[in-house]
Amino acid sequence: MTTDRLSPPPYDPAAAAAAAARFAATAPADVAYAVVESPVGTLVAARTPRGLARLAYEDFDGGVDAVLEELAAHLSPRILEAPARLDPVRRELQEYFEGRRTAFDVPIDWTVVAGFTRRVLRATAAIPFGEVSTYAKVAAGAGSPRGSRATGNALGSNPIPIIVPCHRVLRTGGALGGYTGGVHRKEALLRIEGVLL
Amino acid sequence: MTLPPFQRFLDTHRNDVWRLLVAAVGPDAADDCFQETFLSAMRAYPRLRADSNVRAWVLTIAQRKALDHHRARARRAMPVGALPDAPAPERPERDDGVWARVHELPPKQRAAVLLRFAGDLSHRDVAAALGCSEDAARRSAHEGLKKLRQELIR
Numbered sequence: 001m002t003t004d005r006l007s008p009p010p011y012d013p014a015a016a017a018a019a020a021a022r023f024a025a026t027a028p029a030d031v032a033y034a035v036v037e038s039p040v041g042t043l044v045a046a047r048t049p050r051g052l053a054r055l056a057y058e059d060f061d062g063g064v065d066a067v068l069e070e071l072a073a074h075l076s077p078r079i080l081e082a083p084a085r086l087d088p089v090r091r092e093l094q095e096y097f098e099g100r101r102t103a104f105d106v107p108i109d110w111t112v113v114a115g116f117t118r119r120v121l122r123a124t125a126a127i128p129f130g131e132v133s134t135y136a137k138v139a140a141g142a143g144s145p146r147g148s149r150a151t152g153n154a155l156g157s158n159p160i161p162i163i164v165p166c167h168r169v170l171r172t173g174g175a176l177g178g179y180t181g182g183v184h185r186k187e188a189l190l191r192i193e194g195v196l197l
Numbered sequence: 198m199t200l201p202p203f204q205r206f207l208d209t210h211r212n213d214v215w216r217l218l219v220a221a222v223g224p225d226a227a228d229d230c231f232q233e234t235f236l237s238a239m240r241a242y243p244r245l246r247a248d249s250n251v252r253a254w255v256l257t258i259a260q261r262k263a264l265d266h267h268r269a270r271a272r273r274a275m276p277v278g279a280l281p282d283a284p285a286p287e288r289p290e291r292d293d294g295v296w297a298r299v300h301e302l303p304p305k306q307r308a309a310v311l312l313r314f315a316g317d318l319s320h321r322d323v324a325a326a327l328g329c330s331e332d333a334a335r336r337s338a339h340e341g342l343k344k345l346r347q348e349l350i351r
Contacts, residue, residue, distance in 0.1 A: 004338075004339065005314070006314040006342060006345075008314060008315055008317060009216060009220040009296040011219045013215075015215065016214075019228050023235050026232075033204075068204065068205070072202045077200040077201070077202060077203055077242060077243055078239055078242060078243065081204050
């Protein structure tokens, strides 16, 4: 020990990590998230106390950090990794991908989308498993004459793909149209649902 | 500029907070203080300015939680009344070296030593945390160290 220095005390980094994990699992965060592996790639699932707010394709939305930054900016920075709080979402997704589930029961936090987009997504959520619709029909279902282009944009900003099934919306005439996670994923989901062979 | 997600804040500062708390209250009580520190930090987090010294901020909170812990323990210890014949162990039985003796320092010196050397904050940040002048913070840390050195030699 020199006159004006004292070396920091020893500590166990594993104990610090365990304490941090305990905190994240139990503290009342505004947003809880988990990384979920799926047959269509790694997903980032995030929920508020109201319900599921985001399901992001990790490789398509800039990675986990970018998804969390976006949530921090739009919802709340009080975000914690709490996988257990996403267990129902993880379970329902697994059942869906195993062909044992045709409708999702997890509550959705609709407050994260507003206006026309919300109307489009709610109309989309009503398209049943095994069926498809068109941009024009969804636009009509959303009660808007703004047409299929605006509807396509609204679907493109769907914060909860797979569970809000924007992959079930095709072009009039049967062409697949676009998909935010990449068209290969749209095809994969429609194959699971028996729409594509 | 928006604040980073709180999870990242937790990941960045958990080791520093843990180290300060282990030095301040010991490994057994550190977890409770750790949970309370980050709970308080998370409550206040959205109001934090992104350009502030967040490390000094969270260590200051941790230091206050450690102080609360010591106060609560002192309150619990009071109703005991007359001291039993066997002397209460003044020092932990484990040999943690000098840090085990830090909590026997007077409060101001203890806080200054903890924040400066377990928290690795500058004297200026220590002063801000303790609400005193930079000179006073420097003096408290110095006096605390002097006392610790005397203890060790004895």
